[in-house]
Amino acid sequence: MIAAPTRYQAHVATLRPTPRQSLLQSLLQCFAVALLATTAAAQETETTRGNRGSGGRNSDQNNYGKQATAPIPQQAIEKLLATLDAQFVKGDFAAYVALFQPDHMGSLAMLGRHVQRLCALTGKERTRSSKIIGSPMAYANRTVVRVRHIIEWPRAATKKANATDKHRLVEDSYLAVRTGANGSIVPTFAIEMPPKMNCIAERKFRCPPCNYEIGGVQGFLCVPLRREQALALEAASFYLIGTDVVCDIHVLIPSKPKNAQVSVMTLATAFAKVEPSAKVGLPSAWLPPMHKTDPPEGMDSARVVVELPNDRPEAGGTRTIFHVVQFGGLQHILLVRSSAKSLQKHKAEVESLFKSYMLLEVDCEEAELAARPLRHHTGGMIDGAKYSNERYGVELTGPKKWHAAHRPGGSMFRVHWTGPNGSQMWLIGYSVPSGMDAWTTKTADRWLSHHRSRHHLEPDDKQAASKEAKWHEGADSSWRRTCMLMATEDKLPSSPARRVMHVQLYEDLLLIVDGFGATKADEAAVRTAIQTLKRH
Amino acid sequence: MSVHDEQNSDGGRGDKRRGDERRGDERRGDEQRSDERRGDKRRGDERRSDERRSDERRGDERRGDERRGDGKHSQHFDEVEAARHFPSEEEWLDLPAPDLGSEPASSPESSAEAATPEATSFADRVMRAREEEQALDAQLADLHQALPNDLLQQFTAPTPSKSFVEDTVATVMNDRRNRWQQMLSRYVAPEPSPVFVSRTLTALRRGEAQDGAQQDDHTQTAAAGRQAGPNSAPHSPRAQLPYTPLTGKRSNWPVFGLIAAAAAAILWLQLTDAAPAPLELRLADQASPAVAYGNATSPMAAILARVAHDEEPFSVFDAPADGLWLVSTTGDLR
Numbered sequence: 001m002i003a004a005p006t007r008y009q010a011h012v013a014t015l016r017p018t019p020r021q022s023l024l025q026s027l028l029q030c031f032a033v034a035l036l037a038t039t040a041a042a043q044e045t046e047t048t049r050g051n052r053g054s055g056g057r058n059s060d061q062n063n064y065g066k067q068a069t070a071p072i073p074q075q076a077i078e079k080l081l082a083t084l085d086a087q088f089v090k091g092d093f094a095a096y097v098a099l100f101q102p103d104h105m106g107s108l109a110m111l112g113r114h115v116q117r118l119c120a121l122t123g124k125e126r127t128r129s130s131k132i133i134g135s136p137m138a139y140a141n142r143t144v145v146r147v148r149h150i151i152e153w154p155r156a157a158t159k160k161a162n163a164t165d166k167h168r169l170v171e172d173s174y175l176a177v178r179t180g181a182n183g184s185i186v187p188t189f190a191i192e193m194p195p196k197m198n199c200i201a202e203r204k205f206r207c208p209p210c211n212y213e214i215g216g217v218q219g220f221l222c223v224p225l226r227r228e229q230a231l232a233l234e235a236a237s238f239y240l241i242g243t244d245v246v247c248d249i250h251v252l253i254p255s256k257p258k259n260a261q262v263s264v265m266t267l268a269t270a271f272a273k274v275e276p277s278a279k280v281g282l283p284s285a286w287l288p289p290m291h292k293t294d295p296p297e298g299m300d301s302a303r304v305v306v307e308l309p310n311d312r313p314e315a316g317g318t319r320t321i322f323h324v325v326q327f328g329g330l331q332h333i334l335l336v337r338s339s340a341k342s343l344q345k346h347k348a349e350v351e352s353l354f355k356s357y358m359l360l361e362v363d364c365e366e367a368e369l370a371a372r373p374l375r376h377h378t379g380g381m382i383d384g385a386k387y388s389n390e391r392y393g394v395e396l397t398g399p400k401k402w403h404a405a406h407r408p409g410g411s412m413f414r415v416h417w418t419g420p421n422g423s424q425m426w427l428i429g430y431s432v433p434s435g436m437d438a439w440t441t442k443t444a445d446r447w448l449s450h451h452r453s454r455h456h457l458e459p460d461d462k463q464a465a466s467k468e469a470k471w472h473e474g475a476d477s478s479w480r481r482t483c484m485l486m487a488t489e490d491k492l493p494s495s496p497a498r499r500v501m502h503v504q505l506y507e508d509l510l511l512i513v514d515g516f517g518a519t520k521a522d523e524a525a526v527r528t529a530i531q532t533l534k535r536h
Numbered sequence: 537m538s539v540h541d542e543q544n545s546d547g548g549r550g551d552k553r554r555g556d557e558r559r560g561d562e563r564r565g566d567e568q569r570s571d572e573r574r575g576d577k578r579r580g581d582e583r584r585s586d587e588r589r590s591d592e593r594r595g596d597e598r599r600g601d602e603r604r605g606d607g608k609h610s611q612h613f614d615e616v617e618a619a620r621h622f623p624s625e626e627e628w629l630d631l632p633a634p635d636l637g638s639e640p641a642s643s644p645e646s647s648a649e650a651a652t653p654e655a656t657s658f659a660d661r662v663m664r665a666r667e668e669e670q671a672l673d674a675q676l677a678d679l680h681q682a683l684p685n686d687l688l689q690q691f692t693a694p695t696p697s698k699s700f701v702e703d704t705v706a707t708v709m710n711d712r713r714n715r716w717q718q719m720l721s722r723y724v725a726p727e728p729s730p731v732f733v734s735r736t737l738t739a740l741r742r743g744e745a746q747d748g749a750q751q752d753d754h755t756q757t758a759a760a761g762r763q764a765g766p767n768s769a770p771h772s773p774r775a776q777l778p779y780t781p782l783t784g785k786r787s788n789w790p791v792f793g794l795i796a797a798a799a800a801a802i803l804w805l806q807l808t809d810a811a812p813a814p815l816e817l818r819l820a821d822q823a824s825p826a827v828a829y830g831n832a833t834s835p836m837a838a839i840l841a842r843v844a845h846d847e848e849p850f851s852v853f854d855a856p857a858d859g860l861w862l863v864s865t866t867g868d869l870r
């Protein structure tokens with residue numbers, strides 16, 4: 001017999017919810033707890049991680065500005081290099097990067113990316129040896145050395161590697177180290193350096209054809225950039241060692257004459273397009289300090305500040321300041337980038353660097369000033385519709401009454417013809433890229449097919465079967481082919497439906513002529529121009 | 537006619553007589569007052585004419601003195617006399633109008649000026665005004681020179697300190713924040729008063745007691761129903777629930793399961809959550825692995841590539857190749 005419920009039990013029974021109700025209540029409670037906990041954890045991660053990361057840097061960067069200590073002995077640094085080589089050979093790029101206590105997070109991230117790429121490319125049979133070139137240089141409490149890495153891996157990733165059949169990659173880099181708390185040598189900064197360029201370090205970076213000089217300021221390490229990575233006629237970065245302050249200088253020939261404020265806003269707007277979180281300020285007039293009292297006639301300059309508040313919020317966000325100086329058809333872009341806090345702290349050093357920038361000649365004619373860097377860096381010149389390059393021995397006569405202009409970018413040389421009705425043609429010369437010994441048809445095909453798929457271009461079926469569309473040897477021992485490509489997707493309403501692409505391959509140079517005509521006559525003119533391409 | 541009427545009529549006649557007498561008195565009083573006023577006015581006129589004559593005499597003497605140039609003209613101004621002779625309001629209207637055309641010249645100079653047609657010309661007035669202004673400016677300049685420099689320096693603005701800008705910005709932001717807090721605080725619910733709390737608790741307890749009493753009735757009825765047997769009609773829906781010691785306990789297994797799931801989710805988020813990548817890496821990840829500038833250590837390359845793309849939208853070969861990507865045997869080398 002079931003005992004009668006007590007009064008309390010009866011009362012509880014009436015208050016008891018149904019099973020469905022209790023399940024719903026439990027679900028809601030758990031989700032609320034999970035949400036709160038996740039939010040708290042995320043906030044903790046965002047803030048304290050930043051504090052943890054910057055705390056070490058801050059305490060170390062407080063030593064900046066103190067008198068330079070004696071450089072760390074070379075033997076100690078070589079020991080560190082051996083450790084780094086060992087990690088690289090193991091393929092453990094994460095451990096490689098973890099050895100660093102970085103001054104500049106961006107550089108470290110790019111180093112990690114590069115090491116990862118090399119590990120993926122070189123396979124398990126890789127080897128690397130590193131040696132110090134030149135003497136160690138002292139920067140505040142850092143020692144900077146130039147290191148040469150020689151990486152080798154078998155050509156085909158086989159188990160039995162033939163010693164004579166190996167890929168070999170030579171890379172130079174600057175490595176900055178300091179003494180850690182326990183006396184160990186800690187790497188803080190590593191940046192690639194073009195192997196063929198001399199060490200400039202703290203000396204002035206001077207280019208008379210480009211009509212400027214900059215640098216020679218204590219604390220700044222000058223690192224020239226490779227043209228193919230800089231997309232400019234010439235470029236260099238000045239790193240304030242021990243901090244995250246960098247100043248880049250790029251030399252360009254602008255496509256059309258523009259006011260400096262317009263140019264600087266074009267750069268800032270392009271930056272905002274690739275980095276949506278960027279906040280672009282208003283452009284303002286600016287004069288290089290060395291030319292403030294007596295600005296050269298015809299010089300136009302401006303600056304604009306672009307903030308990235310979401311980047312490194314613990315340090316006040318990232319600040320990038322674009323400075324443009326236009327003189328004589330040349331454009332010098334000086335980009336200062338750093339966290340807001342660092343920029344404020346090291347304002348004096350940045351101002352010293354800007355004071356070191358100056359134009360070398362202020363009285364030359366505009367045409368001469370623009371022609372000199374082109375001749376020096378590319379070797380080419382334009383005479384009417386004809387282009388000739390004495391360094392590479394290349395000539396091409398463009399269609400009649402078409403306008404030719406230099407648009408080098410990062411290529412060895414690049415010329416753009418524009419004709420009536422919107423017809424266009426380009427001549428591009430690619431030197432052998434870093435990491436390769438010579439151009440081959442295989443690498444050229446890979447390059448062409450990459451662009452065909454990227455721009456949705458397919459070969460014309462009828463023309464693809466012809467002899468000229470396949471690789472064939474020319475009279476000058478070059479390999480060449482000419483294709484007709486059809487657009488399968490229209491990016492813009494005025495996109496060309498078909499274009500002619502001619503490739504001429506030499507071991508040390510890849511020549512590409514690419515053009516389209518708005519009319520049949522213009523297309524015929526492009527084909528005629530291709531026939532005039534020769535190298536002697 | 538009644539006595540009352542008679543009285544009324546007598547009273548009425550008396551009243552009328554008294555009224556007449558009063559009106560007569562008033563009329564006589566008015567006449568007297570007007571006579572007095574006329575007399576006063578006459579006396580006032582006489583007095584004024586006497587005074588005018590004496591003033592003119594005095595004025596003539598003064599002018600005579602001035603003309604003679606002995607500089608002994610009287611400058612004494614008798615306020616009492618002037619107040620005494622100042623016409624009252626009623627006399628003001630009776631004063632003769634001034635004769636503008638035949639006023640004698642007060643001085644030879646003014647007479648000479650009055651004689652010239654440019655005396656009150658616009659140019660003269662402007663020049664006079666300008667001269668007065670210049671004289672005033674000169675006086676002010678003298679005053680400025682007379683003021684000591686150290687006195688003026690007390691009022692110069694102090695040099696702003698190095699941290700002035702930051703302090704000002706911080707103060708402004710603080711004020712802004714406080715103001716926002718003040719504005720938003722109106723939407724914050726106030727703390728309930730102790731009286732409200734005790735009142736609410738009392739009402740709840742009262743309600744529970746009432747419910748309990750009602751439930752007692754229900755359960756007693758349900759218990760009676762259960763005792764009656766399974767075939768008896770249920771008295772309430774809750775009574776349909778069979779009560780056993782086991783089912784009386786709440787099952788907690790869903791709760792523990794969900795807590796475990798939440799803990800797993802938190803752990804996963806903790807491990808996978810990472811700080812945003814540096815700018816250089818973010819830009820490099822946007823670029824194709826086939827192009828060399830994708831490995832640039834400066835963001836300028838990505839910016840210049842974007843500018844070049846905007847300027848030449850139909851260009852195909854707009855950037856140099858990356859050698860490592862070209863020689864790699866794998867499809868994508870990043």
